[in-house]
Amino acid sequence: MIEIEGVGKSFNGLTAVDDITMTINAHEFVTIVGMSGSGKTTLLRMINRLVELDRGTIRIDGVDNRNVPGPELRRSMGYVIQQHGLFPHRTVAENIATVPRLLGWDRRRIKARVDELLLLFQLEPEVYGPRYPHELSGGQQQRVGVGRALAAQPNILLMDEPFGALDPIIRNKAREDLLAIQKRLGTTIVMVTHDMEEALALGNRIAVMDAGKLIQYADPAEVLRYPASAFVESLVGKAERPFRLLSFSRVADIMEAGPAEGPAVCSDLSLRDALAEMLWHGASSLPVADGNGDLLGRITLEALTRNGAGPG
């Protein structure tokens, strides 16, 4: 758990982060979203003390992070940056082994961990371990960067625009992989991004920052339905709102009993995809089936409409 309490930071008299209080629970995936200069990166860097805070406290699992020496604190957390920052004179395996080496793990344990991580990121250890970073594609470099951050099994992973340098198709794949890994390892993730779409797609909760202040801190559906200010509303994008809202719920959530004509949709499908199916087939209702194809009920356009509507 990360408790941020009344934290502020100024650079040369200019306030970058202004009295922010928020709590990030264990195993949560929190995205911090804002424009450039909103103070989001500074806030992130104060958690592992790459930037020292001026006011307030940050506690990691109850311990004030200033009670731990900076390098030691940073070894206990993963840190991923946009330009991945792989060490060009070290092989992929050596890059991943950075923190375990600093922690003095024995060689066999390091090798086992490096191989494990390479496999986790779908990189064949024998093939990719001995290569140098410049021999990898952008997507592979990014995965190695995340692998290096996860090497010493940190409970917390801090990420600063980790997918910013990737092209869109690879970026989507990287996001999915990250979500799967988070689900599997239970790592607490704090990710900074300027992209509201990314923030909504990845975060359990979203912190919206503007001019150093925390404007809203809530789950994605609430941010969409009840934006705390006109600024948040503009970040979300009016035209996209209902569709984004629909993508948070699944067909099973609004299924009702009764018959319907047409091809069945899977109960696992997001409402957004279900709406697309209905529009495509020109149907006002469609039958719902489970993964095995057994009919469970139906979904109606009316119910869908209700779910995509904003408050009032």
Add this chain to the structure above:
Amino acid sequence: MATTAASATKQPALHIDKPGLLVAGLALVALVFLPFATFRANRIVPGDAVALWNAVPHSLAIVATLVIAVVAALSLVRSHPLPRLAIGAGILAFLFVLIGLSGTHLTPEGDRLARVSPASGFWLLVFAFGLLVTDALSRLAAGPLIRLLLLAGFYLLLGGGLTIGLWDDLSLMKEYANRAASFWNEGRSHLLLAVGSVAAAILTGVPIGIFCHRAPSLRGAVLNVLNTIQTIPSMAMFALLIAPLGWVAANVPGASALGIRGIGAAPAFLALYLYSLLPVVANTIAGLAGVAPDVREAARGTGMTSLQRLMKIEFPLALPTILTGVRIVLVQNIGLVTIAALIGGGGFGVFVFQGLGQMAADLVLLGALPTVLLAFSAAVILDVLIELASPPPSGGSAR
């Protein structure tokens, strides 16, 4: 149709190699217009120019002219660098054998005063085919190990030639024979001065560079001072150091026991050291500044301490740039040591200045040639080190 026919007829035409054109032109000029060797009845009198035709037995002169002409013609045609390197190295070796033979041929039996030296034609031929070799080498982009092996091969041939006395009848080797003991002594002090001053510059310059990198406010001042030192002409620098070091020797107890004097090796060493400082410090700063910001950030983010970042990330990444600075000063100092002989610093410059004083060009050569060889070898060896210190180049087994 017409264009394909045109290109089809064009295909077999030989392409002229541009560096090869220069090589062939120079070789032709040397062969036709310039003397191959100089003959003098004794060490001091002006010499007579001797053409290749008369410098060696006529039969050999015919063969040599043909061989040189054929190689010059071959270098005109664009071809793979490997055979170019082979024929270039071969013809150079041949030229050095030839000049040795001309010494034997031109020196009258039992005449111990006669002097034979290489003349302009010989040197121009060596220069021309040297161009061919260096051009082929750079096109081959040979790996570090190959280059070291080539250097070793060169010294092996040189040593072989010296051992069998190939050049014993040349004036240069006669000058050497008269000074064999002092040659090696001066050689040792030459190397000690050049390498020692660079080593001292590395030991102090690299820490200064690191310090300047970490404290940017100091950087400007330090670099300005070092820049100013660099602009002092070397002659003036040696002269300027005589007075302060003389004072130190006279007034600091124990200083003169350490060999510190106003003239001699101490001011030479100090001057060379001061000249070396700027390139070493400036390249250390540039190398450290060249480390990508994201790499620096990542190193901090993984929890490396300041010292660990310096030793494990910044310094290794800056090393090629630092070594480039070392290469510059080492080659520069090997040359500069020659001038140190003026203030009694020793080194091969001793022969250069003796030769100048006695109007004996071959004695000048005895000082100059080993200096050139040393500088050349230092450059090759440091280039190899720089390449080994650099992150592996792209390509290879990637993707």
